[in-house]
Amino acid sequence: MEKMENEEKIFHFMFSTMNIDWKNTRRVLIVRLRSIGDTVLATPSLIALRRFLPDAQIDILLEDWVAPLLEDSDLVDNIICVPNKNSLPVDKDKMSAKDLLIIRLLWAWSLRETKYDIAFNLHGGTTATFFVRASGARHRVGYKNYQYNFLYTHLAPDSAQFWQQEQVHSAEHQLALLGSVGVPVADKPKSRLVVTEGARNSIENKLAKSKIQNPKSKIALLHPAAAFDSKQWATEKFARVADFLSEKGFNPVAVAAPGEREVLENLKQNARVPVITFDDLSLPEITALAAHAALFVGNDSGIAHIAAAVDTPCVVVFGSSNVYHWRPWTNTPNEVVYSGKGSDKQEFIKQITVENVCKAVEKVLISKNLINETKLKS
Numbered sequence: 001m002e003k004m005e006n007e008e009k010i011f012h013f014m015f016s017t018m019n020i021d022w023k024n025t026r027r028v029l030i031v032r033l034r035s036i037g038d039t040v041l042a043t044p045s046l047i048a049l050r051r052f053l054p055d056a057q058i059d060i061l062l063e064d065w066v067a068p069l070l071e072d073s074d075l076v077d078n079i080i081c082v083p084n085k086n087s088l089p090v091d092k093d094k095m096s097a098k099d100l101l102i103i104r105l106l107w108a109w110s111l112r113e114t115k116y117d118i119a120f121n122l123h124g125g126t127t128a129t130f131f132v133r134a135s136g137a138r139h140r141v142g143y144k145n146y147q148y149n150f151l152y153t154h155l156a157p158d159s160a161q162f163w164q165q166e167q168v169h170s171a172e173h174q175l176a177l178l179g180s181v182g183v184p185v186a187d188k189p190k191s192r193l194v195v196t197e198g199a200r201n202s203i204e205n206k207l208a209k210s211k212i213q214n215p216k217s218k219i220a221l222l223h224p225a226a227a228f229d230s231k232q233w234a235t236e237k238f239a240r241v242a243d244f245l246s247e248k249g250f251n252p253v254a255v256a257a258p259g260e261r262e263v264l265e266n267l268k269q270n271a272r273v274p275v276i277t278f279d280d281l282s283l284p285e286i287t288a289l290a291a292h293a294a295l296f297v298g299n300d301s302g303i304a305h306i307a308a309a310v311d312t313p314c315v316v317v318f319g320s321s322n323v324y325h326w327r328p329w330t331n332t333p334n335e336v337v338y339s340g341k342g343s344d345k346q347e348f349i350k351q352i353t354v355e356n357v358c359k360a361v362e363k364v365l366i367s368k369n370l371i372n373e374t375k376l377k378s
Contacts, residue, residue: 020118020139020154020181029111029119029135030060031128033082036283036302038170039066040191040309041329042122046075047189048218057112058268061131069306072196082131083107105130112136117368118181119294121146122174141181156180164280171329191309191329194293199284203292206285210276212251220250221307223298224267225260230320230346231300233357235263239270240354241297244361246273250295254328255279255286255303297361300326308334315360319349333367335360 008217028049032042039062049058060070064081071079083103108131119137121128126147132140133151142152147154149295159176160170168176172188179185207219222242226232226359242252253276256264281289285308290296296307297315304316308328316328316337328334337360 020326021051022182025056025117027057027114027118028053028059029114029116029132029137030058030062030076030122031119031131032122032174033063033128034066034123035123036066036069036122037305037326040193040302040305041170042174043070043073043075043191043193043309044171044189044329045120045122045178045185046073046153048175048178048183048185050075051189052183054115058112061111066283069193069287071284072194072222074194075192080111087260101127101130105134108134120177121152122177139181141177143177164341169327169329170325173325190331191304191305193287193309196284197308199282199288200292202285203281203288206278206320207253207276207292210253211274212253212276213246213274214251218250218294219253219289219292220245220295220297221293221312222252222267223256223296223303224254224300225256225263226299226301226319228320230349232319233299233317233349233352235266236270237352237354237357238297239267239272239275241357241361242267242271242275243273244354244358245295245297248365251276253278253289253293255281255289295361295364297357304328308332313364315357315364317349317352317357320345333364335364 002220032039034268059078059080060076061080061082064083067081068080070076080302111134116135116137118139119132119135121132121142124143124146129146129148129151139154140152141156142149144155144157158210160166162176162179163172171191175188222238224235224238245252252273254264254267255278258279261279264279268275268277286303287310290307290312291310293312296304296312300316300318300321304314307314308330311330311332313332314328314334316336318336322338323338327336337352337356339348341351342348366375
């Protein structure tokens, strides 16, 4: 505790030039656009803010398709949903990026009605910058390297400088922005999601109807899909991992998006054991399923971050992404499997073997006491 207090004093001394009247701060806006993983990794910053300003109104601006991730969260008071092409009542094929930006900015002007005291841009993109400016917040916080940084009132130094380390995790990068203006962040909170009651009941019903092989055995959640080929481990190899997990007493359950159904079918065809698959789950349902699972094994993706945020032990297969920046942000046992071999990082993931992943699974299972070493050798 004393060490943490000393670290906070150091941080406050280094970055106390950006003075904000926190005692009279009543309304805070967080802007965090883009993906599932980005949203999950914003929760440590929300934890720090809620802890620092327990009575303030904390709102977060998210893209509408990812907003359900924070349903029922006690970390925010309001979730403001930004429309995207798919949610607007127009022909998305005829809408340019400029058209979408104009529509979003006209919509964003309504943010001024809330009269925010401070707004943080945890995203860094140009659109997020304009949202922060449109909010009309008295204090607008971003990094010095943001484009159009003249629209901010407080510019933070590089996050690596803040933490005094060469590399920073995405969660650390966001926390550093808050820390630069005096929010206590030295303990680096881990990511956290809540499971809604409706999602929990829905998943329990779907599992009951899924003809699961052994309803009393533990579930291992697999996510064999990814956004890019360089981040997607071979489905045939995931099938061998499913076989391995089944031998150790786990029911393999795999998830993917509706457009990734072919990956799930390929997995089922290649596995020697039954694999339950879902490609129609909502984000709250995926969160509930991840929390229900005893283990997660999957590619580096937003689903992996969901699993970590509900304290499910994880094994994450990495390809071309920066491992340090995107590894699971959790205190729960987890293992990252990464090759890094070869001259082309697009080929890294192909070097990872089934044995590599199974060994990582063993380490996590033993550390979590989910299985003993004798059974692993059987």
